[in-house]
Amino acid sequence: MQTASTNICERMGRSQELSDSKRGPVIGCHLCNKSIHDISWQLNIPRPTVSGIITKWKQLGTTATQPPSEQGQRMLKHTVRRSQQLSAESIAKDPQI
Known part of the structure; x- marks a missing residue:
């Protein structure tokens, strides 16, 4: 039941x-x-x-599932907030910092 x-x-x-x-x-x-x-x-x-x-x-024009478009932007903002002392070039080269 x-x-x-x-x-x-x-x-x-x-x-x-x-x-x-x-x-x-x-x-x-x-x-x-x-x-x-x-x-x-x-x-x-x-x-x-x-x-x-x-x-x-x-x-x-499609019904196919699209990847979330803002996910990468949110990850980048989080990375920048977390490590504000790093340069933009180093973050762009290695986003896993």
Whole structure:
């Protein structure tokens, strides 16, 4: 028997990504002029996810997973804050400092 907390944990799949085979039908339905609500209900995908897939497709022309763009910038800022006495050239040559 599942408890309420187990059930909630199973529904909270934030770290899981939608496969390409599930993103394609979202775009197909969108091109057939279906609403986000209808796509969400038909494919059993949350509305924010459907909206995000469509927005990404409109902006980038792809639904493929993209690497996080700000991760490198955050690492560099952290490195600079941690070792402010180093020169920019030495940080650029060896970001693992």
